[in-house]
Amino acid sequence: MSRPFTPKVLTxxxxxxxxxxxxxxxxxxxxxxxxxxxxxxxxxADIRLIFAQSQRNYVVGAYLxxxxxxxxxxxxxxxxxxxxxxxxxxxxxxxxxxx
Amino acid sequence: MYxxxxxxxxxxxxxxxxxxxxxxxxxxxxxxxxxxRPLRLMNGLYLQLHAYMLRVAIPYxxxxxxxxxxLAYIAExxxxxxxxFTTRQNIQxxxxxxxxxxxxxxxxxxxxxxxxxxxxxTIRNVTADHFAGAAxxxxxxPRPYAExxxxxxxxxxxFQFLPRKFKIAITGAPNDxxxxxxxxxGLRMVRDAxxxxxxxxxxxxxxxxxxxxxxxxRAFLPTADLLPYLEAVVSVWNLAGRRDxxxxxxxxxxxxxLGIEEISRQVEAxxxxxxxxxxxxxxxxxAEIGSHFAxxxxxxxxxxAYEAARSANPAFRSFADTNLAAHRAQGYAIVTISxxxxxxxxxxxxxxxxxxxxxxALAYGxxxxxxxxxxxxxxxxxxxADLPALYLALREAGLATANVGxxxxxxxxPGMDYCALATARSIPIAQEIATRFDELGLEQDIGALKIKIxxxxxxxxxxxxxxxxxxxxxxxxxxxxxxxxxxDATETAVIGEKTGxxxxxxxxxxxxxxxxxxxxxxxxxDDEAFVATYRRLGAAxxxxxxxxxxxxxxxxx
Numbered sequence: 001m002s003r004p005f006t007p008k009v010l011t012x013x014x015x016x017x018x019x020x021x022x023x024x025x026x027x028x029x030x031x032x033x034x035x036x037x038x039x040x041x042x043x044x045a046d047i048r049l050i051f052a053q054s055q056r057n058y059v060v061g062a063y064l065x066x067x068x069x070x071x072x073x074x075x076x077x078x079x080x081x082x083x084x085x086x087x088x089x090x091x092x093x094x095x096x097x098x099x
Numbered sequence: 100m101y102x103x104x105x106x107x108x109x110x111x112x113x114x115x116x117x118x119x120x121x122x123x124x125x126x127x128x129x130x131x132x133x134x135x136r137p138l139r140l141m142n143g144l145y146l147q148l149h150a151y152m153l154r155v156a157i158p159y160x161x162x163x164x165x166x167x168x169x170l171a172y173i174a175e176x177x178x179x180x181x182x183x184f185t186t187r188q189n190i191q192x193x194x195x196x197x198x199x200x201x202x203x204x205x206x207x208x209x210x211x212x213x214x215x216x217x218x219x220x221t222i223r224n225v226t227a228d229h230f231a232g233a234a235x236x237x238x239x240x241p242r243p244y245a246e247x248x249x250x251x252x253x254x255x256x257x258f259q260f261l262p263r264k265f266k267i268a269i270t271g272a273p274n275d276x277x278x279x280x281x282x283x284x285g286l287r288m289v290r291d292a293x294x295x296x297x298x299x300x301x302x303x304x305x306x307x308x309x310x311x312x313x314x315x316x317r318a319f320l321p322t323a324d325l326l327p328y329l330e331a332v333v334s335v336w337n338l339a340g341r342r343d344x345x346x347x348x349x350x351x352x353x354x355x356x357l358g359i360e361e362i363s364r365q366v367e368a369x370x371x372x373x374x375x376x377x378x379x380x381x382x383x384x385x386a387e388i389g390s391h392f393a394x395x396x397x398x399x400x401x402x403x404a405y406e407a408a409r410s411a412n413p414a415f416r417s418f419a420d421t422n423l424a425a426h427r428a429q430g431y432a433i434v435t436i437s438x439x440x441x442x443x444x445x446x447x448x449x450x451x452x453x454x455x456x457x458x459x460a461l462a463y464g465x466x467x468x469x470x471x472x473x474x475x476x477x478x479x480x481x482x483x484a485d486l487p488a489l490y491l492a493l494r495e496a497g498l499a500t501a502n503v504g505x506x507x508x509x510x511x512x513p514g515m516d517y518c519a520l521a522t523a524r525s526i527p528i529a530q531e532i533a534t535r536f537d538e539l540g541l542e543q544d545i546g547a548l549k550i551k552i553x554x555x556x557x558x559x560x561x562x563x564x565x566x567x568x569x570x571x572x573x574x575x576x577x578x579x580x581x582x583x584x585x586x587d588a589t590e591t592a593v594i595g596e597k598t599g600x601x602x603x604x605x606x607x608x609x610x611x612x613x614x615x616x617x618x619x620x621x622x623x624x625d626d627e628a629f630v631a632t633y634r635r636l637g638a639a640x641x642x643x644x645x646x647x648x649x650x651x652x653x654x655x656x
Contacts, residue, residue: 079576
């Protein structure tokens, strides 16, 4: 039996701004990770990654990151992704500026 | 200090124009990211966790006030109002947007600066003793040689696609403040039996995942042979270096695998060829460069005002005792401005603070500023009579923290707060340690102690050579901090020893406090520094304290 698939979100950095973005169900790149599409099927993940990588003039370095369903939307599993969705811990810069 | 000649000026501006076109081609889709990445890296532009990061070279750590003002302008105009000084005497801007970077590079060119070869598999920014040209113990100012190396290595056609990056450090003093033994090549100025100046050439040092102390390749290299000899070393490694495995590609591995004798044989053979190719043009250029580094006109003045301020103001006395170093000229001092106010981010300086430092350098410091690999800012030539006024101005700007060389003067890489390579955060650990010992009021009592923190195995935070080194790792999805002890970054360089299992983020500051309290209990006198006690006693009592072994034994009884 194959291992259960860990849900994912698709994330990248925007080419112009360099900031972290996430792919939504309706093919938008959002700066709000809670709007990301939570991908729960491995084959669908592969298709979404191919789509993301084709957006080469909009985003850079697209990859699938582990995530889980939260009350308000997908939440990061790993602390690196948590930092990407929040910003640095020494200043209120990055995503947390709008909190 | 050095000023660009027409060639430098034209070259740097040409590179800015090229990069402007490259960015335009990337934005209109003509270039893919794979095509563009090496082009942006050649100009110091990285893509990190939250944004692009531009790494600007501060060659051998030397700036003037106009350049620091320009960095302040860039920080405010295109970034978030601050810059981060790094362990390689560079400055990094953490938030530029891609389309703005050509304008930033142009602003740098306007001030005689650039970001060329601050990344990529090239010879990187040459680092130097941050007290160069001022230190009392110095044989000769190494910066003219460093500038010569910068000119030789910049766009060197043979060395644009090296097996890996290549870092050179240089010092003119016997007390090594430039970590020369942990560089691909370290150059230490020495005198021969006749008093002539030359370099001890150290090769194959480095930190990272395979830390090594460099080995002496040449005990005495005449200064006139510097470039042909460097060219011989780099070209031997360019051919022999491992291009099959990036973890084995640095020259330290080549030296380790071939042995220092074989490397020496190959270098000396190649040196015969390279020396014949240098026809003296380099020496003419060196002589011209040297004229830019003439020492300021030091004037004898009374130091009575300094002595009076010392007696009258304990805070000033504390600052003077901690942040001043001996200057070669009578009545002068080298002032280190700490970027490490307790709880601040090591190496960060706001644009407003940069302008204050620039003003003070102009008013009191012969327009000279240095950035240290310890992420502090130095005014190398200040007369003691001016120190009371300087101190008040620094205090006003939040720049008078009297902690240089103490436990809160921590080196910390940006770690996972910014860096895409990091495995854990560094900055919060540095902030918490500094805050903890400030609250305990123990900092002055502890005395000299160098803590260095890296957020990954690549060791930008020099943790291997910290008296206490801290390495942040990802252990099963949780930040974990491994501690090393007994490292030394000076002329007696040693790689620190790993202690044992690491500590969680919320345990590591307590662990450091246990180590420091053990030291306070174990030292023979108040003057015996942490690293001296460690050398005298070895790791055992520190490990007992770190892992609370006595406590466990008692608990088991």
